[in-house]
Amino acid sequence: MTRHYNFCAGPAALPAAVLERARDEMLDYRGHGLSVMEMSHRAPEYVAIARQAEADLRELLAIPDHYRVLFTQGGATLQFAAVPYNLLGRGGRANFLHTGIWGSKAVAEARHLFGDAPVVASSEANGHSAVPRPDDIVLTEDAAYLHYTANETIGGLEFDFVPEAVRPDGGEVPLVCDMSSSILSGPLDVSKFGIIYAGAQKNIGPAGLVVVIVREDLLDRARPDMPSLFDYRALADAGSMINTPATYSWYLAGLVFQWLKHDIGGLAAMNAINDRKAAKLYAAIDSSELYANPIALRNRSRMNVPFVLADERLDKPFLAEADAAGLLNLKGHRSVGGMRASLYNAVPEAAVDALIAFMADFEQRRG
Amino acid sequence: MTRHYNFCAGPAALPAAVLERARDEMLDYRGHGLSVMEMSHRAPEYVAIARQAEADLRELLAIPDHYRVLFTQGGATLQFAAVPYNLLGRGGRANFLHTGIWGSKAVAEARHLFGDAPVVASSEANGHSAVPRPDDIVLTEDAAYLHYTANETIGGLEFDFVPEAVRPDGGEVPLVCDMSSSILSGPLDVSKFGIIYAGAQKNIGPAGLVVVIVREDLLDRARPDMPSLFDYRALADAGSMINTPATYSWYLAGLVFQWLKHDIGGLAAMNAINDRKAAKLYAAIDSSELYANPIALRNRSRMNVPFVLADERLDKPFLAEADAAGLLNLKGHRSVGGMRASLYNAVPEAAVDALIAFMADFEQRRG
The missing domain is CATH 3.40.640.10 (Type I PLP-dependent aspartate aminotransferase-like (Major domain))
Known part of the structure; x- marks a missing residue:
């Protein structure tokens, strides 16, 4: 399994x-x-x-x-x-x-x-x-x-x-x-x-x-x-x-x-985890040359993080490589395109860390 | 389990x-x-x-x-x-x-x-x-x-x-x-x-x-x-x-x-099993002095078999003993009382046999 x-x-x-x-x-x-x-x-x-x-x-x-x-x-x-x-x-x-x-x-x-x-x-x-x-x-x-x-x-x-x-x-x-x-x-x-x-x-x-x-x-x-x-x-x-x-x-x-x-200890604890998860993913996006998120800082969703790649020809390889790396379902909604990482409660912090590492590696190789 | x-x-x-x-x-x-x-x-x-x-x-x-x-x-x-x-x-x-x-x-x-x-x-x-x-x-x-x-x-x-x-x-x-x-x-x-x-x-x-x-x-x-x-x-x-x-x-x-x-082999096979299950339960009811079903023969449901006990003071012990024998949920709908055995597809013939045996034994002891 x-x-x-x-x-x-x-x-x-x-x-x-x-x-x-x-x-x-x-x-x-x-x-x-x-x-x-x-x-x-x-x-x-x-x-x-x-x-x-x-x-x-x-x-x-x-x-x-x-x-x-x-x-x-x-x-x-x-x-x-x-x-x-x-x-x-x-x-x-x-x-x-x-x-x-x-x-x-x-x-x-x-x-x-x-x-x-x-x-x-x-x-x-x-x-x-x-x-x-x-x-x-x-x-x-x-x-x-x-x-x-x-x-x-x-x-x-x-x-x-x-x-x-x-x-x-x-x-x-x-x-x-x-x-x-x-x-x-x-x-x-x-x-x-x-x-x-x-x-x-x-x-x-x-x-x-x-x-x-x-x-x-x-x-x-x-x-x-x-x-x-x-x-x-x-x-x-x-x-x-x-x-x-x-x-x-x-x-x-x-x-x-x-x-x-x-297991989590209630919603205050969940809140802190969700804050951390979203903060580190947005930080990774903002500090990169390849990825971008267009939402005003104060209204950025903690649960759904859409982002685009600077060159949309990289979308397909990004998704294929992510999938192969065990990072599933990163494709953005069909109505908007791009990528979206949803970071709901059940997505562990380790998943976000793995995504960030993958994104950095992909940028270095392909960006 | x-x-x-x-x-x-x-x-x-x-x-x-x-x-x-x-x-x-x-x-x-x-x-x-x-x-x-x-x-x-x-x-x-x-x-x-x-x-x-x-x-x-x-x-x-x-x-x-x-x-x-x-x-x-x-x-x-x-x-x-x-x-x-x-x-x-x-x-x-x-x-x-x-x-x-x-x-x-x-x-x-x-x-x-x-x-x-x-x-x-x-x-x-x-x-x-x-x-x-x-x-x-x-x-x-x-x-x-x-x-x-x-x-x-x-x-x-x-x-x-x-x-x-x-x-x-x-x-x-x-x-x-x-x-x-x-x-x-x-x-x-x-x-x-x-x-x-x-x-x-x-x-x-x-x-x-x-x-x-x-x-x-x-x-x-x-x-x-x-x-x-x-x-x-x-x-x-x-x-x-x-x-x-x-x-x-x-x-x-x-x-x-x-x-x-x-597993079953299609609906013709399922139909035959359901016919057998219902026929044997109704036969057991009809041949008993204790149990009765009031529905016209031609309209008796194969899936839901309601029946009453001749003495409703026996309802409680019947249900308690059935439950203890691993025969669950035989109580009739709250709007009509009595008993009801639902014999849906997933209820195996062995379950019906066990129910019939229990009913006969109960009748012999308490009827």
Whole structure:
């Protein structure tokens, strides 16, 4: 068995310790005589797994009691629809910050379903190289909520502050954040948000699971015409088990939460590791003649580090040699090209060191 | 490691050979140096897994070329919404057959979203102990499609024929079937159906995956106001990868398809095994004084065998002793009580033999 270093943007690397545990428990979960995959979601041993996962997530993120945690399906993309259905029942329009491809997909879905959805601030003018400043964010009078993408996975652009969601009349509206590619990368003040949602396949677990953290008072403003499975109130009341949830993915997420708590030591420790990993890779890029990253320093993503080579004819040999060296999935998103190294929680510091050494060696030989 | 016999209605037993393969490939998929869970859904090695799974399913069910196969998320319950969105774009009303709890949930969702949705035939009058006869099924003049549930997982009631979906004026409409708990239990004439959908967690794989088989000409009658991820046309065009699919569940489904092909020998062989399993369990029930099943002979489910004990005070000891004997999850659905033995594909004949022996012994001692 060989384990390579995996810089995939998602589905992404998982901790080897988590995979080993899942492997060892695959045919017989702790003497119960069956796999977690084979358990009824109503069985006491499965309910215990699900509840422990939620408790661990709550502890890791210090989620206040007046927030509910949902484990649902369909990816963040399904939440692009579910969020407006859940928040537009009292009228008003969704307001959006647009800082890249994922944010624009969220806007498009809100417009598709409910017509107008104003973008109230955008980084389009600077090519999504720096997020809007707090003063640039001016909500509409009828804003029902403000949505933004904390970290743009493709662009490698990350907010360095939590926006305020306040209408011109001074009224606060819920702040909604797609945190798919940065959740659990460090501590978080959940109380600033109305809704946080995240597809699992970066820092949480396998694809097919979505975590939604929603403030309790927002459970009563849904449109009545939404598909029943979108209903946060119903999901919350049913412990995310209106129907059969993605039981195995939920279990794996729980193993990741345990790993974060016990192997890493919590999110402050994870944060320090992520700081180090990103800092050394950006330093290597900035000090080279061959590699470049265009993002404003304050908005450089810790999780997704896109970079280009000065001569794009070197892209192919770079990727082929990296692959041969056991450094996988460094190709940039097909919409932007170049390279991208995703440094999620499960990517060890040794992987970043190996990447930096490879990049230096490649530059010396080919740059 | 111990493996017990698991009669769970879903999530349900998986073949041990599939779990062993998944275990062995967990940390390193065939020398690629990473888990399937860690692969990009766009990576060639993952796309090969996904395409092979589709090809094997097509082969097993002899799916004609003019049908598309989708691998999506949200359980059959999300399809209760997605189907009417995809089929009501040209007006008309959804028609339903009502033969139990799952069918009634499908009706309720169609009504919730689109108002009227007539039940054109029902087994309510006989307590869902026999499905309507073909002659009892009279569609409305404005029927857009006919929906039914091939096998009611909770009631243990299975259709012994494929209904015809013809309006009084002679016009054929699409036949839509929720086949969650009977798909792949035997050969199937897919060409009789417009849409077949099935939650994976019975005969396909782990919870969190839904397979939709849709006739190509039905991809163009969707309502424009539906959530984008419901769009069968878009899903078909994107190879079910509009966004990240449930990659690991899809892989496991593929392993199950391989097992059906190579270990079992295809669906005709599976069908024979399922016939034998169900026949011997029903025979044991019918020949006993203690156990009873109320379903009409022609509609007895091969997959879900509910039965009651003549004295319900024996329910608790029956379940406790069965559990101690390694016969798991025999408790009936909380809405109906009693017992239920689910005999999905992955439940071996030896499990049924063990259950029958236990039941006889229990009856002798306690009946």
